[in-house]
Amino acid sequence: MRRLLFFFFLSLFVFNSNSNENKPSDIQTEQRIRQLSEKLRCLVCQNQSLADSGAELAGDLRRQLHEQVAAGRSDGEIIEFMVQRYGDFVLYEPPFKPTTLLLWIGPFVLLAAAALGLVVTLRRRRREPEEPVLGAEDRHLVERVLGPAAAPRERDGSAR
Amino acid sequence: MKRFLWPLAIFILLVGFLAVGLRLDPREVPSPLVGKPAPAFELPVLHQPDKRFVPGDMRGKVWLLNVWASWCVSCREEHPVLVELSKRGVLPILGLNYKDKGDEATAWLQRFGNPYQLSVVDADGRIGIDYGVYGVPETYLIDAEGVIRYKQIGPLTQVVLEQKVLPMVKALQK
Numbered sequence: 001m002r003r004l005l006f007f008f009f010l011s012l013f014v015f016n017s018n019s020n021e022n023k024p025s026d027i028q029t030e031q032r033i034r035q036l037s038e039k040l041r042c043l044v045c046q047n048q049s050l051a052d053s054g055a056e057l058a059g060d061l062r063r064q065l066h067e068q069v070a071a072g073r074s075d076g077e078i079i080e081f082m083v084q085r086y087g088d089f090v091l092y093e094p095p096f097k098p099t100t101l102l103l104w105i106g107p108f109v110l111l112a113a114a115a116l117g118l119v120v121t122l123r124r125r126r127r128e129p130e131e132p133v134l135g136a137e138d139r140h141l142v143e144r145v146l147g148p149a150a151a152p153r154e155r156d157g158s159a160r
Numbered sequence: 161m162k163r164f165l166w167p168l169a170i171f172i173l174l175v176g177f178l179a180v181g182l183r184l185d186p187r188e189v190p191s192p193l194v195g196k197p198a199p200a201f202e203l204p205v206l207h208q209p210d211k212r213f214v215p216g217d218m219r220g221k222v223w224l225l226n227v228w229a230s231w232c233v234s235c236r237e238e239h240p241v242l243v244e245l246s247k248r249g250v251l252p253i254l255g256l257n258y259k260d261k262g263d264e265a266t267a268w269l270q271r272f273g274n275p276y277q278l279s280v281v282d283a284d285g286r287i288g289i290d291y292g293v294y295g296v297p298e299t300y301l302i303d304a305e306g307v308i309r310y311k312q313i314g315p316l317t318q319v320v321l322e323q324k325v326l327p328m329v330k331a332l333q334k
Contacts, residue, residue: 043189043294043295044294044295046186046187056259057285057293057294060284060285060286060288060289061289064289083192084192085192085193085289085290085291085292086189086191086192086292086294087189087190087191087192087292088192089189089190
């Protein structure tokens with residue numbers, strides 16, 4: 001009798017958990033909550049998302065997500081709820097607005113500036129003559145060190 | 161000589177940015193609540209659980225709302241500053257006892273002194289979320305209209321109190 005009861009309750013438990021997990025809407029909600037919590041930053045350990053963080057506050061905020069999703073709020077409304085309380089900082093992807101303009105377009109501006117610099121340098125280099133022309137003063141200096149320009153042959157002979 | 165001028169200028173600029181960045185505290189997230197009405201709540205009072213408190217009760221007064229907990233180490237560091245401030249009677253200090261146990265909270269106050277006119281109990285941290293609390297202690301300066309004027313993240317020190325909070329209190333109390 002006792003064993004029968006045990007199996008009865010066990011089956012209740014198994015069936016119950018099964019029926020819960022198999023509801024497609026539940027899986028969808030779980031996925032939605034998961035996606036939302038990956039978009040939101042945990043304020044306590046700032047380089048983790050709400051989904052990954054083990055901080056107590058992250059747990060509380062995940063509970064908020066669950067409740068609000070259950071209450072039928074849209075993703076936009078839930079994100080707005082978080083931003084109202086914690087500022088744009090909770091968002092992993094900062095919104096595009098005047099104060100974040102540099103953040104969003106800065107890398108592209110830098111890239112464009114670097115490309116422009118490269119083009120200008122290459123062009124200038126191409127225009128420059130391959131062999132530098134010696135000025136009269138340089139030529140004089142060379143002659144003083146190496147001897148007169150016509151000298152090499154004579155010097156060759158004298159060395160032997 | 162001239163070709164080194166540009167890299168030098170960029171280097172100095174970069175050093176400037178990094179120097180400013182080093183001085184910023186990444187833990188201090190600017191609160192979007194400053195300048196906005198303090199979120200409403202209705203919570204039981206710590207020492208009189210049958211009594212309830214709403215922020216509207218403080219209308220017409222400039223007051224501090226200090227979020228604290230007996231498990232919070234920095235709160236203990238901050239506590240003497242609050243006790244001292246309460247003795248000066250400059251403005252009422254109210255406590256939001258955040259995710260704490262009632263008996264531990266009252267024992268903590270008995271041991272370290274109670275600077276609060278009263279403390280309200282936010283056992284599950286819901287009101288904390290409404291106030292954007294993410295690291296206890298946090299302190300809010302709320303004006304006579306019920307608008308949050310300043311938020312201190314982390315312990316309130318004597319320096320912050322004298323240089324930032326009290327001048328604001330003085331200006332708001334006029």
